[in-house]
Amino acid sequence: MGVNRSKRKQKDPLPIEEFHSKKLKSEKKELEQNGIKETKQTKETKAKITKDEKPKKSDKKDNKSKKSKKSKKSKKIEESEDVFPDDLPEVDLDELASARKTLFDDDDDEDNLEGEELNDEFDLEGNGSVGSDFDSEQEQDQDQPIFSDDDEYDSDDIEKLNVKNIELFSNKLDQEKAEEDADAEEELLEGNTVQSRAKILPTEQEEEALSKGPKDVTISRTRLIEITKVLEDFKNLAEEGRSRTDYINRFVKDVCDYFNYTPFLAEKLFNLFSPTEALEFFEANEIARPVTIRTNTLKSRRRNLAQALVNKGVNLQPIGNWTKVGLQIFDSQVPIGATPEYLAGHYILQAASSFLPVMALDPQENERILDMAAAPGGKTTYISSMMKNTGVVFANDSNKARTKSLIANIHRLGCRNTIVCNHDAREFPKVIGGFDRVLLDAPCSGTGVISKDNSVKTSRTEKDFIDVPYLQKQLLLSAIDSVNANSETGGYIVYSTCSVTVDENEAVVNYALRKRPNVKLVETGLIIGKEGFTGYRGKHFNSSLKLTRRYYPHTYNVDGFYVAKFKKTAPSPHDTSKAGAKEKEAMIRADEELEESIIKDDFSKFEEEEDRKYIEKAVKISLRKKGINPKKVLNGKSSDK
Numbered sequence: 001m002g003v004n005r006s007k008r009k010q011k012d013p014l015p016i017e018e019f020h021s022k023k024l025k026s027e028k029k030e031l032e033q034n035g036i037k038e039t040k041q042t043k044e045t046k047a048k049i050t051k052d053e054k055p056k057k058s059d060k061k062d063n064k065s066k067k068s069k070k071s072k073k074s075k076k077i078e079e080s081e082d083v084f085p086d087d088l089p090e091v092d093l094d095e096l097a098s099a100r101k102t103l104f105d106d107d108d109d110e111d112n113l114e115g116e117e118l119n120d121e122f123d124l125e126g127n128g129s130v131g132s133d134f135d136s137e138q139e140q141d142q143d144q145p146i147f148s149d150d151d152e153y154d155s156d157d158i159e160k161l162n163v164k165n166i167e168l169f170s171n172k173l174d175q176e177k178a179e180e181d182a183d184a185e186e187e188l189l190e191g192n193t194v195q196s197r198a199k200i201l202p203t204e205q206e207e208e209a210l211s212k213g214p215k216d217v218t219i220s221r222t223r224l225i226e227i228t229k230v231l232e233d234f235k236n237l238a239e240e241g242r243s244r245t246d247y248i249n250r251f252v253k254d255v256c257d258y259f260n261y262t263p264f265l266a267e268k269l270f271n272l273f274s275p276t277e278a279l280e281f282f283e284a285n286e287i288a289r290p291v292t293i294r295t296n297t298l299k300s301r302r303r304n305l306a307q308a309l310v311n312k313g314v315n316l317q318p319i320g321n322w323t324k325v326g327l328q329i330f331d332s333q334v335p336i337g338a339t340p341e342y343l344a345g346h347y348i349l350q351a352a353s354s355f356l357p358v359m360a361l362d363p364q365e366n367e368r369i370l371d372m373a374a375a376p377g378g379k380t381t382y383i384s385s386m387m388k389n390t391g392v393v394f395a396n397d398s399n400k401a402r403t404k405s406l407i408a409n410i411h412r413l414g415c416r417n418t419i420v421c422n423h424d425a426r427e428f429p430k431v432i433g434g435f436d437r438v439l440l441d442a443p444c445s446g447t448g449v450i451s452k453d454n455s456v457k458t459s460r461t462e463k464d465f466i467d468v469p470y471l472q473k474q475l476l477l478s479a480i481d482s483v484n485a486n487s488e489t490g491g492y493i494v495y496s497t498c499s500v501t502v503d504e505n506e507a508v509v510n511y512a513l514r515k516r517p518n519v520k521l522v523e524t525g526l527i528i529g530k531e532g533f534t535g536y537r538g539k540h541f542n543s544s545l546k547l548t549r550r551y552y553p554h555t556y557n558v559d560g561f562y563v564a565k566f567k568k569t570a571p572s573p574h575d576t577s578k579a580g581a582k583e584k585e586a587m588i589r590a591d592e593e594l595e596e597s598i599i600k601d602d603f604s605k606f607e608e609e610e611d612r613k614y615i616e617k618a619v620k621i622s623l624r625k626k627g628i629n630p631k632k633v634l635n636g637k638s639s640d641k
């Protein structure tokens with residue numbers, strides 16, 4: 001359990017600059033300890049860059065941007081302090097940048113079942129000893145009001161807070177990056193003649209030496225920035241004789257060296273973004289997302305919960321203006337997974353991005369809802385609370401061990417309208433169908449949660465991005481078939497993943513649209529999020545894919561996520577087939593084979609009709625080469641017929 005605890009501890013979310021400087025220092029120290037001060041390659045490369053005045057500029061830029069950042073930072077704090085209402089807890093934005101380890105510094109969790117089971121995106125649940133002095137009434141009476149007494153769903157002051165401080169903080173990294181870019185741009189213009197054709201890429205020989213020698217992350221880091229600049233203005237900044245591909249290949253290699261990705265995954269993720277955005281994405285994956293909790297409205301109200309936690313020394317603020325139940329924890333004097341409020345089920349530790357699919361699902365009171373892949377229950381319990389414990393939620397997960405944590409969370413949060421089941425979700429609707437709404441929070445590769453699980457960087461293979469989408473497609477068809485198209489209040493399906501790859505998102509949704517013409521995509525109703533792709537690397541998707549929503553760590557400071565919402569307009573032909581997982585898999589394979597054979601048929605037709613003259617010409621040439629008169633042979637053949 002002690003091992004589990006340390007595994008579950010959230011990393012200190014270092015500010016990005018601090019992260020880089022620490023990383024550089026430790027790399028340098030490591031090199032020195034190994035007796036490797038500077039390799040020949042490093043020296044040569046450094047010398048070359050010095051000649052081109054690049055590092056000088058970057059160094060200067062670094063210093064300059066650090067200075068300007070400092071002053072801008074303090075200015076920002078002053079500004080944000082100005083707009084906070086007087087009665088709010090004082091927040092130091094610098095401190096906010098590092099959510100403390102102490103939040104989870106609790107080691108007394110030997111017997112806690114939930115913590116043991118949680119090992120995915122919800123693996124933030126800390127557990128531990130119960131404080132003996134819990135008296136929520138008393139705590140709520142203490143006079144440290146942080147939010148107004150207005151109903152929390154219309155609370156103006158919370159709205160102001162949301163807009164003025166948390167979003168400021170969430171976007172802090174983006175702003176700083178933008179400022180840095182602006183500074184760099186300025187400098188680039190200052191030294192335009194030298195900069196424009198600077199030699200950034202290693203020569204072939206240098207590449208060879210680089211592939212053999214130890215990695216110099218200092219140079220990789222500098223070069224990543226320089227390459228993004230060149231790629232963003234290739235015409236003016238690229239070195240003569242170098243192609244975009246040269247720069248991209250080197251960028252991907254540097255991402256592998258600096259951030260420790262496999263080349264396969266680095267390239268796959270790079271392809272999702274512009275070069276500058278790609279670098280921002282890779283950088284954001286090195287920083288822990290803010291610790292967030294969701295108020296369980298079955299048991300508490302956000303303002304009451306916030307007050308009780310502030311009284312215990314928890315430093316918190318509402319999340320963005322898009323959620324009325326979320327709180328962001330910056331610092332705490334008590335383990336946030338072991339407060340009396342936690343144990344009494346007043347809140348759940350939940351990533352902010354995980355609120356989104358449930359908000360899109362928009363469960364209504366008295367409905368029948370299926371959560372197809374529910375463990376450990378972060379979304380099930382949110383659905384249940386939105387339904388105010390009315391109707392019924394079927395919470396299913398195929399992994400029996402994980403249903404224990406699902407059950408534990410359901411109990412702790414007081415969800416009484418929930419039935420837990422343990423089926424392969426592809427068995428639905430054979431098990432039971434006719435739901436008003438279905439949530440499929442699908443198993444995925446986890447490329448949106450790399451900051452929580454670094455192993456994704458090296459463990460995901462090409463095969464995963466074939467196998468996982470294949471399962472996701474089957475699950476999504478089951479989800480669609482399990483919904484009652486004639487539901488009076490619903491008829492909706494929400495598909496979500498904590499991955500950012502197109503294979504697991506748009507490609508899966510597009511497949512479902514093709515296979516089930518009885519569904520259409522509708523607005524998610526979410527006020528944040530980027531549009532889904534309607535095309536990607538030569539693939540064209542249904543134009544309605546733009547109604548789906550993408551979330552990235554570098555844009556919203558939330559885990560990478562994807563949300564799509566469907567409306568079912570007519571019953572599925574398969575609703576009545578009662579096919580189970582195996583039959584369904586066979587059906588999908590047959591479908592795919594049929595599609596392939598259509599392509600093959602088309603191709604053989606094409607060969608026969610269009611290629612005949614080319615084949616005949618090739619035969620004639622070949623015969624002539626053998627000294628045979630083709631006319632005689634071919635005419636003879638035809639006459640034989």
Ligand SMILES: C[S@@+](CC[C@H](N)C(=O)[O-])C[C@H]1O[C@@H](n2cnc3c(N)ncnc32)[C@H](O)[C@@H]1O
Binds near residue numbers: 372
């Ligand atoms: C992303 S997690 C779900 C997280 C959950 N929705 C929550 O909010 O706490 C994906 C879940 O899918 C489950 N799963 C994987 N394959 C499944 C299948 N064929 N049928 C049902 N569940 C499956 C896994 O056990 C895992 O718990």
